[in-house]
Amino acid sequence: MTQPTKRKRDRAATRAALLAAARARFALVGYDATSVRDIARDAGVDATLIFRYFGSKERLFEEASRPEDTEPPVAEEARPADVPTWLLEATLRQHLPGASGGHPLTTLLLSSGRQECREQLNSQLSEMYVRNLEQLVDLPDRELRAELLTALLLGINVSRSIAHTPALTKACVDDIAPYFGQVADVLLGTSNATAQTSAPTPPSSD
Amino acid sequence: MTQPTKRKRDRAATRAALLAAARARFALVGYDATSVRDIARDAGVDATLIFRYFGSKERLFEEASRPEDTEPPVAEEARPADVPTWLLEATLRQHLPGASGGHPLTTLLLSSGRQECREQLNSQLSEMYVRNLEQLVDLPDRELRAELLTALLLGINVSRSIAHTPALTKACVDDIAPYFGQVADVLLGTSNATAQTSAPTPPSSD
């Protein structure tokens, strides 16, 4: 009221706006191709506030490339058979209303010119994907099998958010899940139960 | 040997040294994170020679991110069953003596902040991978199936050359081929014939 109608956002709102803008741009073109002024403009505030609130472009990036807290880690007690599907969903969940930017993996990938990003990519993959998948395997080459399925998820992500490959880009979870389930079964050695359950169509084996 | 370690005055050699250095650096950190001076320093020559020989950083990048000509396109008359394995080999063939830099896909991915790179990534994927794989499928969702297998190859590439995931990074073609073959069979619907032939289950099992 005392302010001249200009939205005098409070600290938190401004910070959040900057973070959202940063997430969006970093997920779109990566670290190097994004300037602090771009972010500030998108957020509708002055660029120096980035330094006030985050200290540096780098620290803003660190925060923006961390998965949003809304993302629960894989439910601990989930039925093992559901884990792959759950990870697939987590991978595809992006560009949806609610998520302010793209997938953190995309952001990291687009910024992989930076050593830190490659390291973070490595640890995020291993913590969020490989570790969870490995536990489902009871065969030789556990790690390799888990990494291969992780690679598929990663590749799907890249295809959709960066390469914009036509079929994968327009597919929704349900289109992909059946095939993904089969591959998971093959790689992890999980029984055909999953395939039966979650994969409606492909005339699989008979 | 006869020269006192001095740079030799050789157009072709200098051009090649620059191209090799460029390939290496672009494949390591991408376009934006690479400066022309970096490349020149690696090549041991003056930076202005880049402009003499390539015209601009951008044109050097275009040349450096093109697959080396030593890479023959998928043999036209190859047996269909061999195509997936051939593509896997092409994907893994990098950092080998002979190949001066990393895989072109890696380079493009690391430079995806640039619109042109995303487009080139898209067309290289579709021309070199999807198109060849699609022809093997005789089931619904041909394109999607081909793109999923392509995504796996892409993901393997990223895991190895960018994320440096442990198991995949140290695996060689023969370690991966069996699993990849199984996945290809599942996705492309190629009968178990292939699987039988190329490695149904890792040699460890029986």
Add this chain to the structure above:
Amino acid sequence: MTQPTKRKRDRAATRAALLAAARARFALVGYDATSVRDIARDAGVDATLIFRYFGSKERLFEEASRPEDTEPPVAEEARPADVPTWLLEATLRQHLPGASGGHPLTTLLLSSGRQECREQLNSQLSEMYVRNLEQLVDLPDRELRAELLTALLLGINVSRSIAHTPALTKACVDDIAPYFGQVADVLLGTSNATAQTSAPTPPSSD
């Protein structure tokens, strides 16, 4: 005065200082021989402010080579007989307190290595000089006559601001006007009325 001689933090003042410095240098040595750092140094500010305020050296030049707005176009209702004298005055009015740099024509001439400048020179001459003079002529070869008188004005300008020819450089308007008036009469065919009025013979004669 209150500031310790430090540069004041004043958008408008800095912009104006840059523009003035640019006008001066461009009018002295032209576009190519002037570097943005030169201009900035003269203005006492950092060179990057040129890009902040003008976008590029080229756009700064465009603004600097435009006639200052203080220059009114030839008074519409001026008596025809006064037009030549008025144009002479406009041509000589430079290096005076108030005008920050030299005459725009000088600037354009000194920068005529650039195609755009030659074109602008052409249009400024024709709009500001030839067009106005032509209307005074009621004889054959109207355009040629007007262009010849324009050429004289142009030549006077060059002599004074570039070649620094001694007599013309130190002459003031009143020294030149009588002779110029006579030439105008001859070329434009305006009767001796004007000549009589404005100064038939230099005051020295009688």
Add this chain to the structure above:
Amino acid sequence: MTQPTKRKRDRAATRAALLAAARARFALVGYDATSVRDIARDAGVDATLIFRYFGSKERLFEEASRPEDTEPPVAEEARPADVPTWLLEATLRQHLPGASGGHPLTTLLLSSGRQECREQLNSQLSEMYVRNLEQLVDLPDRELRAELLTALLLGINVSRSIAHTPALTKACVDDIAPYFGQVADVLLGTSNATAQTSAPTPPSSD
């Protein structure tokens, strides 16, 4: 004959070719806008020969901007009344077959960003024009009168070779001479004899 058909120009021919190319380019866009490689390309030889034969771009320019020796100084014993016309002809004589480049004055003018060029312009004007014209005047303000007529010649030159003003550009000597003669008479105080003689048309005075 022993050479492989490649024209192995002799020293003199190559030097001359470079000089001609330099004259042409300098007269077209001036010193700064001309690169030694441009000149060499036009001359069809290697750029380093410029340094071999002339020492530096600067020294080449000095030579190229000197009036060609084919230009005789004003005939010493010429009839005074013919001098102005003679100077007009010298001013317009350019772009003609035979003259390899443009007028030296144009070259100097286009390169006036350089201090040396302004000085040379000054001395060429005073030696070739003012000095000759002054001697014809027997009135007060001798120098000023001569400089004014010189300014007209200079302006005509600029109009034609730089500003490309329409009427003057397409006019030939005979179109301009009558008017120029009248102006010369007025400024130099030479009798109307010249005007009568050389100016056919303008209904001059009564």
Add this chain to the structure above:
DNA sequence: CATGAATGAGGCTTCATTCAT
């Protein structure tokens, strides 16, 4: 507290010129 003016480092590129062949 917020704005935006100011800065310095660094990036790409061009040019005149030298040096090896």
Add this chain to the structure above:
DNA sequence: AATGAATGAAGCCTCATTCAT
């Protein structure tokens, strides 16, 4: 003697960041 590969300086411009106001 002549070619062209190599070089270093300098130019324009952008960016992250700091400092007054």
